[in-house]
Amino acid sequence: MTETMNALYLDGTKILLNQSYPLPENDTLIKVHLAGICGTDLEMIRGYMSYKGVLGHEFVGIIEKSDDSSLVGKRVVGEINAGCGNCEYCSKGLDRHCPNRTVLGIYKRDGAFAEYLSLPRKNLHQIPDSVSDKQAVFVEPLAAAFEIKEQLHIDRDKKVAVIGDGRLGQLVARVLNLNHKNLVCFGRHEKKLGLLQKIGIQTRTKIESTDEHSFDVVVEATGSESGFSDAIRLARPRGTVVLKSTITKNRPDLVPAIINEITIMGSRCGPFKPAIDALASGLISVDDLISAVYPLTDYQKAFDEAANSQNLKILLQP
């Protein structure tokens, strides 16, 4: 361990490998084993959040330095929002809504596309031996999928649609499939939809007229321009649309949602425990979602592959 490291630094517009980036100094120090590239990372390279710093917020690694020496050597994943610890949200365990939070690789805190990162100890969750590194790196986005169940009770017999067959849509569909057999995933890629069919999820490549205004709950997980209007088109009057992807590209027309009295729920980071448990028990499999693993130095190819809609998850190995 030296005092500098390799890190992918986003300077606001482009990402570059810095081979002598300073090691993070505060909180618990973690050596990164694997990090995942997410749609948000791609948006941020395009300017979303005006972030400058080390990118990356999905990771698994080993604690290398901690105030509590018993933690050193433990394999962990980490919640990305580091709250102030004193406000009303932090006191309810909702650090992810703390107004003074930093966010790993997203806001005022260097991220996981580096050899090391740091997070407060309370953000870390130990990973059981039965969960591999390649599985554990999915805990953060899988927790975001479980967040839907935290926010919304959906009766078992309700009709549920997921729009999007990509990284996030796959995880959302797999989580909702645990309780809802009346589930349809809408996507554009036969190959990706095929992965969901294998676990018994109905899929469609097109919205049929019989699908329109027929779903009680619709989860938008495309990140595409048409995702929001497709979701409103699928939802029944007085139904619910959950927005999982941050739609930065366009500003949608809300009028049809008002006329049909649709409830629209923003949904973001979620609880880690059910995500870790689902991977450990084998209830949810993510092994088929990894398209490739690249060393950090091959970051350019890794981001290109992540932006290619034929692929699913691309991992970086520092």
Add this chain to the structure above:
Amino acid sequence: MTETMNALYLDGTKILLNQSYPLPENDTLIKVHLAGICGTDLEMIRGYMSYKGVLGHEFVGIIEKSDDSSLVGKRVVGEINAGCGNCEYCSKGLDRHCPNRTVLGIYKRDGAFAEYLSLPRKNLHQIPDSVSDKQAVFVEPLAAAFEIKEQLHIDRDKKVAVIGDGRLGQLVARVLNLNHKNLVCFGRHEKKLGLLQKIGIQTRTKIESTDEHSFDVVVEATGSESGFSDAIRLARPRGTVVLKSTITKNRPDLVPAIINEITIMGSRCGPFKPAIDALASGLISVDDLISAVYPLTDYQKAFDEAANSQNLKILLQP
């Protein structure tokens, strides 16, 4: 009673007085006593809904012709959505979401800015003698305010904000004030806010920094471009924003709502019974909300006055 009548006809772009418009033939025939001009009417003159026909959907009148002769002479108001009577929504009493509905003065059904209108008998509600015509004409928009309580349970101790001190905002604030003393109305007009202060509602002309992200529930009732973003700014993380006005002018940025996991609820027409009861019992007063009454022939002046933000409700007398 002749076979033609005076009616204000919207030809898609402008409104004209037709003095020999045919009388409506189907359903129950009502002679209109008073009709109210609503923000939606003004939007429709600007092209919203691409409607051609007689405008107007807030009214009180007398039944002049009905299959059931016992109804003739009864003073009534009417629900504006006429459902097909056969679909799943109609069977639940939710005609207002029937996919084959017509809507008085809005969609495929001539409206209330005329000497006569017609509606199915089941849409009509008799008005008790204790409620004057000038009060009864508020039943439809007041029902829309009560719709919030149908859609959303708000605990008594929650902080609630209403944005907008106009026609709709006034009614929404008065309805929410029945159960919520922790209520603030944000508006731009001292005179209009003064009406709310008189009944004990807190008001503000400006969003202070201490107001930001502090309200559990925010109701957007401005119809203005900034209404949506102001509402998201006022709502606490995981709070709820209710959209009462159809925002046709701009397409809002949803990203802050997603990050703060705000629930956004479209809200439209509502239940007539609590609105009539609240007027009959005096629980809600609307007498201070009428700015002027014009004969139908003075429609141009009436619409100009309705578009003037200094005014509240403008009524037409056919």
